[in-house]
Amino acid sequence: MNESNFSFPKDSVLGMQAEACFEAYLKQSNNFELLTANLQIQGTKETLGELDYIVRNLKTEKIVHIELACKFYLYDEKAGTLEEQKWIGPNRKDSLFDKLEKVKLKQFPLLQAPETIQKLEELGISKPSSQELCLKAFLFLPNKMAAAIFPKPFQDCIVGHYIKPNDLEEDKTALYAIPNKKEWLLPIEIVANWYTFSEIKQLIDAQLKINKSPLIYKKTPHIMERFFIIWW
Structure with a gap:
């Protein structure tokens, strides 16, 4: 990414900072064409939700819906029975499991809503043929726990520990x-x-x-x- 064309929004909240970085990447990517970002879907009385990004894969020509998440998780072996439940927020208010469930049950299904299909038609964008979650995770282990026990995608995201x-x-x-x-x-x-x-x-x-x-x-x-x- 050409950093000279990008100004990091240091005064924004962390989630918006991540969105700004990812959008800047998409705009300068040779692999994707950004068609729309942060697309709000309106119902008759309220906002139904938002689609983070719709892009065209320039290699396959397929239209893809991408949801972005930037999360900091700590590993607590006692936080649940599923591995996804054991990765929790620093203040125990959320978890990787919660995020994945929200994407699966709320954010991805929004693409199928009649209001979404109508909005895409108004913008002249074909309905995406696939959906992806881009999860940028910063993972922290209990002090002295070995990273090697985790699958490689998790190992690659481990950046520190907690005490x-x-x-x-x-x-x-x-x-x-x-x-x-x-x-x-x-x-x-x-x-x-x-x-x-x-x-x-x-x-x-x-x-x-x-x-x-x-x-x-x-x-x-x-x-x-x-x-x-x-x-x-």
Whole structure:
């Protein structure tokens, strides 16, 4: 992607940041032609939903409906019986299972609604012949759990670990950052505010008190790592 033509929407919420990046990729792709994005489908009284992207595959000439999701999940072996239920949000409010069910039961079926078909006809877009979910996942394991036990697609998305508050040990050679959620997609190297251990400990405790699991960056002269500290 030609970065000179793209301005990262740093003030938007994380989901909209991911959408902006993906849309910019599609517009400059040699494999796809973006036909429409964020297509709202209106019912008689309310909005039925939204189709994220409809594209033409330039190699096959097929029209494809793509739903995009950008998620941060932590692995909790006790969170469910299915593997998809064990990948949960940092504050236990959602899971990979919940997301897949929403796509399967709500977002994908929207394509078949009469209102959707009519809207596509008005835009001169053929009905997509297939649907795909593009899930950009950032996965975190319990500290010291081996990534090798997971299938390769999951291994490729593992970017860090998580710990409990009592497991946070002081490291006088390190500096720490506590990015807000709008900064989670930015490279660690460009984060501006770094703190000593005693300073970051106060900021962490404030988050834990309100049942928020903060994402922490740690850098030393030798390593750079990221991890969540969980309140649960």
